[in-house]
Amino acid sequence: MSLWMSVLPPEAPRPPLPGDAEADVCIVGAGFTGLWTAYYLAVADPSLRITVLEAQTAGFGASGRNGGWCSALFPKSVAYLDRRYGRADALALNAAMESTVDEVGRVAASEGIDCDYAKGGTVTLARTPAQLSRARAEVDAAAHFGVELHLLTADEARTRVGATNVLGATYTPHCAAIQPAKLVRGLAAACERRGVRLFEHTRVTRLSPGRAETPLGTVRAPIVVRATEGFTPQLPGLRRAIAPVYSLMIATDPLPPAFWAEAGLARRETFADFRHLIIYGQRTADDRLAFGGRGAPYHYGSTVDPTFDREPRVFTDLHRTLAELFPALAAVPIAHSWGGPLGIARDWMASVGLDEPTGLAWAGGYVGDGVGTTNLAGRTLCDLIRGERSDLVHLPWVGHRSPRWEPEPLRWLGVNTSLRVMAAADAAESRTGRPSRRAALMSRLLGD
Structure with missing residues (x-):
């Protein structure tokens, strides 16, 4: 158990998926990526039926174990992004990352999440x-x-x-120290207050268009979001997607x-x-x-x-x-x-996207800089899923497909x-x- 989790009072586990279910959006993984996505969707459209499936407990993975840097760091440098996408797109992504540090602090304050946020750089x-x-x-x-x-x-x-x-x-100056377990726990509670259904101890064994399959039942949804980061290789067909x-x-x-x-x-x-x-x-x-x-x-x-x-x-x-x-x-x-x-990811490039024909969405490949990047991913997925043509959906990491790792x-x-x-x-x-x-x-x- 991380320091971050060990100093928190025990929390009763949430129930597992009780059986087959339907949703408008099914999110696999209750770490920062999945919870930020659920949060922004629930805020933007309270009528959406949002289900989050977690193999362990909310924040069990990197979200509850990291160094507590909510930073503007992106795995690829501005110079690299400039060479590949052009200066305007490179600077737009950098600016979005810098503003994300403040956005995390804003949400934590508005939701009453005391996550020890201190923007000391x-x-x-x-x-x-x-x-x-x-x-x-x-x-x-x-x-x-x-x-x-x-x-x-x-x-x-x-x-x-x-x-x-x-x-x-x-x-x-673009970094805040946080207590990540406090943030992930508070974010899970904020999602539930907005009607998001969060099922723990529910391991997804297969993803396919419109379906997230578990030993306890299948959730059917037109949009299925993969938010599994370092645990992605455990899913069929994704062994070489992430190292x-x-x-x-x-x-x-x-x-x-x-x-x-x-x-x-x-x-x-x-x-x-x-x-x-x-x-x-x-x-x-x-x-x-x-x-x-x-x-x-x-x-x-x-x-x-x-x-x-x-x-x-x-x-x-x-x-x-x-x-x-x-x-x-x-x-x-x-x-x-x-x-x-x-x-x-094989090219060390984080990515976020939605394949509209299949309804399969994803975000990840943060290379350890995910505390801030997951928030940007959640807001971007929210806009992609809702069909909003915002500035976020035009950032250069959106829709990027990394090559698979070698066998x-x-x-x-x-x-x-x-x-x-x-x-x-x-x-x-x-x-x-x-x-x-x-x-x-x-x-x-x-x-x-």
């Missing part, structure tokens, strides 16, 4: 010369497109995040004021650094430090299993990295450790090799201070 530290070079390049690229991203000096960066070996940083890659986290107990006087994060800025193997952290509302990162292996055949949520080696590495950033935490025990799968064993070799290359690149850059050629090659192979 994100500080991404540069702690080696190679990382500082990447920071400067990112700021230059952002300036080229008129995107807000600030370069901080070493002193400015340390004022915000009192980590070791800081040479500089970038800062964006479920695990991200793991650790968290301390509440830390004393003396620690925070040195560590900073006074506005609850989220933080990371410019290493290749991603890390991410936040100061929680109750003064814990929650910290996560990649490094857990991809499992053969896109297998997802609860035993994969715990990798002792990765938890040890995360604690070591955290102590390297904040030496005062070296002797502080880790109170919580957890993990779970996120979804990566095994190529998929297993490719994903795990990329993880090893990035880890080795970080080690080499720490030793030499020079940018890694292997990491640059891997980035080109990933198409960004």
